[in-house]
Every structure is written in structure tokens, then in C-alpha cells.
Amino acid sequence: MAATPAIKPFDFPDMFKEAGAAAIVVFALAFAMVGFRTEPVPGGLGITLRFADVAMASVIAFAGRIALILLREGRPFPVLLTTLPFAVILGALLLADQALASENGSGFEPVLPFSSPVVNWMIVIVAAVFAGRAAWAVRHARSTVTAEEREATMDRIGARVQQVARYAGPLLIGFALVLPFLPIADRRLLDIAILVVTYIMLGWGLNIVVGLAGLLDLGYVAFYAVGAYSYALLAQYFDMGFWVCLPFAGIMAAFAGILLGFPVLGLRGDYLAIVTLGFGEMVRIILLNWYKFTKGPDGISGIPRPSFFGLPFTRYPAEGTVSFHGFFGLTYTPLDRIIFLYYLILALALATNVFTLRIRKLPVGRAWEALREDETACRALGINPRNTKLTAFSIGAMFAGFGGSFFATRQGFISPESFTFIESAVILAIVVLGGMGSQIGVVLAAILLIGMPEFFRELHQFRMLAFGAAMVLIMVWRPAGLLAHREPTLRLSATKRLAKAVP
Amino acid sequence: MTMLSITGVHAFYGHIEALRGVDVEVKHGEIVTLIGANGAGKSTLLMTICGNPRAAKGRIVFDGEDISAKPTHEIIRSGIAQAPEGRRIFPHMTVMENLLMGAITSEPRYLDEDLEKVFALFPILKERREQRGGTLSGGEQQMLAIARALMSRPRLLLLDEPSLGLAPMLVKQIFSVIKAINAEQNVTVFLVEQNAYHALRLAHRGYVMANGRILMSGTGKELLANEEIRSAYLEGARDTKGRRS
Numbered sequence: 001m002a003a004t005p006a007i008k009p010f011d012f013p014d015m016f017k018e019a020g021a022a023a024i025v026v027f028a029l030a031f032a033m034v035g036f037r038t039e040p041v042p043g044g045l046g047i048t049l050r051f052a053d054v055a056m057a058s059v060i061a062f063a064g065r066i067a068l069i070l071l072r073e074g075r076p077f078p079v080l081l082t083t084l085p086f087a088v089i090l091g092a093l094l095l096a097d098q099a100l101a102s103e104n105g106s107g108f109e110p111v112l113p114f115s116s117p118v119v120n121w122m123i124v125i126v127a128a129v130f131a132g133r134a135a136w137a138v139r140h141a142r143s144t145v146t147a148e149e150r151e152a153t154m155d156r157i158g159a160r161v162q163q164v165a166r167y168a169g170p171l172l173i174g175f176a177l178v179l180p181f182l183p184i185a186d187r188r189l190l191d192i193a194i195l196v197v198t199y200i201m202l203g204w205g206l207n208i209v210v211g212l213a214g215l216l217d218l219g220y221v222a223f224y225a226v227g228a229y230s231y232a233l234l235a236q237y238f239d240m241g242f243w244v245c246l247p248f249a250g251i252m253a254a255f256a257g258i259l260l261g262f263p264v265l266g267l268r269g270d271y272l273a274i275v276t277l278g279f280g281e282m283v284r285i286i287l288l289n290w291y292k293f294t295k296g297p298d299g300i301s302g303i304p305r306p307s308f309f310g311l312p313f314t315r316y317p318a319e320g321t322v323s324f325h326g327f328f329g330l331t332y333t334p335l336d337r338i339i340f341l342y343y344l345i346l347a348l349a350l351a352t353n354v355f356t357l358r359i360r361k362l363p364v365g366r367a368w369e370a371l372r373e374d375e376t377a378c379r380a381l382g383i384n385p386r387n388t389k390l391t392a393f394s395i396g397a398m399f400a401g402f403g404g405s406f407f408a409t410r411q412g413f414i415s416p417e418s419f420t421f422i423e424s425a426v427i428l429a430i431v432v433l434g435g436m437g438s439q440i441g442v443v444l445a446a447i448l449l450i451g452m453p454e455f456f457r458e459l460h461q462f463r464m465l466a467f468g469a470a471m472v473l474i475m476v477w478r479p480a481g482l483l484a485h486r487e488p489t490l491r492l493s494a495t496k497r498l499a500k501a502v503p
Numbered sequence: 504m505t506m507l508s509i510t511g512v513h514a515f516y517g518h519i520e521a522l523r524g525v526d527v528e529v530k531h532g533e534i535v536t537l538i539g540a541n542g543a544g545k546s547t548l549l550m551t552i553c554g555n556p557r558a559a560k561g562r563i564v565f566d567g568e569d570i571s572a573k574p575t576h577e578i579i580r581s582g583i584a585q586a587p588e589g590r591r592i593f594p595h596m597t598v599m600e601n602l603l604m605g606a607i608t609s610e611p612r613y614l615d616e617d618l619e620k621v622f623a624l625f626p627i628l629k630e631r632r633e634q635r636g637g638t639l640s641g642g643e644q645q646m647l648a649i650a651r652a653l654m655s656r657p658r659l660l661l662l663d664e665p666s667l668g669l670a671p672m673l674v675k676q677i678f679s680v681i682k683a684i685n686a687e688q689n690v691t692v693f694l695v696e697q698n699a700y701h702a703l704r705l706a707h708r709g710y711v712m713a714n715g716r717i718l719m720s721g722t723g724k725e726l727l728a729n730e731e732i733r734s735a736y737l738e739g740a741r742d743t744k745g746r747r748s
Binding site: 363366367369370373374376377378379380381382383384385486488489490 | 553555574575576579580585587591592593594595596597599600603604605607608633635651655
């Protein structure tokens, strides 16, 4: 181990003062919010008092603050010595408690006063994180890694991942292609996979707008909604099928993008974000209130399912038609349709990806990226910023429209409920978390943000909490996103050809 | 024959009048330089030619066409290129991508030829063409900014302080390249500079600017020989109002 650095004189009263202040803040907040809980009792609402919880929270805040201060002051040893056993013992107790509870129906006396097991586990996790940081600090004696070095390291990791992605990409696609036929593929897994791929597609679509062109769009779900409703309404009023409506839905969404983009794309940064946020809400509220046309909050049901080149996925096809299993001589399973939907969204997502990869190499895609970097310089090069942004905006919207009509055909039922701001936030979070402009980053982030919560449904209450925590951590440690690394659009082999004639 | 004529141009930044009636003329095939102290309005004039800020009064005529009301991107497309103040290359894009951005308004069939030209002017850029713009040295970034501007096949090249912050050796190199661009590629150059000595030696004609007005004009040689200019801009002395030159 490295020699301990010279220890500065340490101000203990100050430490306790700071920790005490933190505890008081927690107490003040928790007293009202945690201390009193209203519960339905026969005949109305009753109040449960939970002062033990409040006291416990204050104590934990006090101890945690001291641990933080010690870490900050470069004294990781005491922190490591206390938090590690604490985390291990508490974790073991909780596990034992759970085991007992599942056997006997009741465990020990509650280990901690909190009624939610998740809160207990979070305390264990926080203690473990402290222990980990302390251990890290002990190992490095004092961290000499500056923020820039870390940034450079992370960029190198990002570059490495993208290099790997060139080989891993086809493997991943291969895996995605055979997934439905693997033994692990059941209905639940496929449903989750469809959901994840939908969000990957939306993430890739938004990546054009946010990642490439650098336009912060907080209302992306509006175009998703336009696509979904375009299909649903065309199907309902004109009896059109999915394959005919798909391009229409894309065009309608792109048109909506132009409609919104034309007046507002002169705005920069935050202003654009606010206007797009407003637009997203407007679309939802219009869908909600235009009852005659959209059936408002009742939504549209009975949206036709997609067919396989005209072959429906039904057990008993209507008179005079042939169903998918009949045509191919298969026995009917309801999974066929799910697998078909899976391949459909996979194809749409891959099309989005291929489009993005190709357009980056074309002048218009390069102009998007240049606009993100320096709008003034772009003007000086003769680029019309508004038109260029408009193309990015409407193309991004088009892919959302495709995604939306897929959503409508998969669900068979849509209502404005599905297109709330939180959807925009999730898609944006996928793009930001993955690293703006990084295609593989979007895949990772979508799996992380959509797949994980689906597998851990029981914890869904804490989803937004985990979201928030993840966003804060990303902003602190990696503001550009997990895998932010810009891959040049030209490689030496290509530039060689262009510059061959130079002596 | 006149290529660019600026007559009686006023321009504002908010309420501040940065240009107070400027007349400048640039003829075909010339190198014309505009010298003056910090804040005299030199960069503003260059920006006003490109329409940002717009000329509030007066006319800017390029090749017989009034461009003072056109949007920036159309002005650029009519044959003017600008290497803006502070270089403003795209830091995350490679040298090659930066150059391709410069060529975005010109026809693709000229691309190979133009690349060949700028690589001949700046061989270092050819070596660095895979490198990201932000990782270049200051001098290389300046070369890239000029090269990028040339990629649009301009007839008139506007340069804003290309010598700013460069080592003396590099300043010499940049100025000799500007001379080559003008002589060999038949590009008219309008050069804004604080480095009056180099600029006036290079230029056919020069203008001296202070407080948003043109004080003096003449051939490069005349201005270099002028006592007032020598004391105000060439010997680091103070001018009559006590401003640092």
C-alpha cells in the first residue's frame, strides 16, 4: 500500500456540525413527509405515526454525512472499517430475515423500522458504495486522477467499444435474429424484447435530432403519437392495412415535424427544448379533447393486426382467406404473431440505424454534426441553418412515426395515455445515457432503462427514483454519455483515394 | 474592375454603432488589408459583409449585385468565403471532415482538385487529415480555417486576423500562403489584421480604421511609409488618444 500522505489537522467539531446540519435537514423534511402516514381505516382516513422511521433516517443521514466528510478529507480508513462490516452484517440480517419470513410467515423483529424492504436494501447498498469508495481511496492513497484524465480514459473506452462494436454489431444483430428460436424465448421474453427494440428504434430516431444535429427535443413522443394515430385513424375510417399506412404514418409525422420546426428552429438550446416540450403536450391534449375524431380518452380499439404479406395470423381465417400457418403448413401457435411483430420492429430499427450510419457520410448528415458543433461557423460556410435543422427534425420525426404505427398495430388499442411526457423523457434519457450520437450506446441504454425495469417489475415504484439517480450520476461523471465518442465518418482508406493525386 | 464596394455602411450591435459610414473598395485580383486597433470595427465590417450584423445604412455590392439584404448563407454561396475570427473550425470533426464541410456549397466534381490544391498549400494538413480539429496546434487550426474557406472555390476570401496568437515563424508562413492564394489561384483577398507591418507589406492597398470610420487609405507602400501610421501601428507607440495600438 502507498504511504499515507501527511495528514492535515482535522477539525472534529466542524465535522459534527456539518453532519448535524444534514441530520436536521433530513429530520425537518422527514418529520412531515415520513412521520405521518395516512391510511384508510374503516370509516375514513387514519394516521399512523412513524417517528422511529424519522429518527432512523436522521441517524443514517448523520452517519452518512460523516462518512462523506471523512472520504473528502482523505481519511478513508475509518469509513472502510465501519461501513464494510455494517453493510455485510445488515445485508446478512436482511437475507436471513427474508428466508425466515418465507418459511415461517414472519421473520425477526424488524431489523430496521422501515416498512419497505427496498429502503432497507438501499441502506445496505449505500453503505456498500461508501465502503467501495473508501477501499478505492485506500488503494490509491490519494486519487491523483484528474477529471480530464478520467474523461480521456472514458473517451478511449468509448472508442474501444465502438471499435468492438464494428465486430460485435453483426454478432448482436445475429443474436437478435435468432432470439425467437432460442430455448429461452418465451412469450414474456419476446414481449420485453419487442419493447426494448421499440425503444432502441425510437432512441436511434431521436439520436438523429439530439445526437447528430444537437437539437434538444423534449417532445419527441408527439411524433410517436402522430404516427400511432395516423395508422389507427386511417385503419378505422378508410379500412387501410398496416403496410399501406406505414409510409403514411411516417410522412404525417415528418409533416408534423416540419410544422413545428419551421417556426421554432430559429431558437437555440433551452428555448427549443421548452417549445418542443409544449408541442408534445399540445398533441396529447388535442388527442384527448377532439372526441369526435379521436374518441378522446376512450382511445381507439380494434386496430387491425399486421399481416404477413396478406396472410393474417389467426387460428381460423375468415372464409376465402388463408392464414399464415395454413399457407406454410404449420400448426397454429399464438407465438407466431409475436415473433412476426418482433421481426417487424427489428427490421424497422435496423432500417433506422442503417439510415443514420449512411447519412452521416453524406453532406447533409455532416452538416447536422457541424451545426451541433458551431452554428456560426456553419453560416460562414454557406449552410442555411434553418433548413438543415428542419431536415434533421422531420427525419427524426418520421422514424418516430414509423415506431408509432408499429406501436398501434402491436397494442391493437391506443389512447392519449400512452403518449405522456414521461415517454419523451425516457427516450431522451436513453439517448443521453448512451452517449449522444453513439448508436451502440443507445442499445445499451435501452436495455438498461427498458429491459431491466421489465425484469424487475416488483420494483416499479422506484423506477423514476433509479432513473433520477442514474441521470445525476451520468451528469456528474460522464456528462457526454456513457459511450460518447465521435467516430470519424471518413477513414484513411477513403481519404487516400480522395488525396491520391497530391504529390 | 471593382469586385466589392462598400459605400456609407453603418452597422449596430444593439445600440452601439460599430460602423459609422464606411467606404471600402476591393478590386479584382487585389489583396486589400484593413488595419486598426482593437475595437475599431474591423471584424464588424467583415461580419457585416456576410450579413451579420446587417448594414443598417449604406450599400454592399459584390460583383455588381447588392448583397446587403441577403441572408448569410446566400451571400456565401455567391462566391465569398470567410475564415472567421477565432478560426471556428469544428473541433470534434477530423481535418478531412472540416475540409468537406468547406466544400459543402461547391460542386462535388471539383472536390479532388480542390483538396489537391489546399494540400499543396498546407502540406501539414495532409499529414493530419485523420486528426480531430481540436487536437491541432493553433497554427495548424488557422491553416485549416483558411483551407476550409478555400474549399468553397471563392472569388473573394475574407480573412479575420489570421496571424492572431501565432509564433513569428508561422505568421510569415501564413502570409506567404495568402500571397500564393492570391497570385496562383486568382482569389481576391480582403484581410483584416492587427499585425500592420506584415499586412501592409503583403497588400496591394490598405485601409486604416478607427472608431468605426476609415481614417486613411493608400497603397501598402504608401501607408508603410506614412509617419502617423508608423507611430500609431508599427512601433507599438500610443496614438493621440492614448489607446494602445
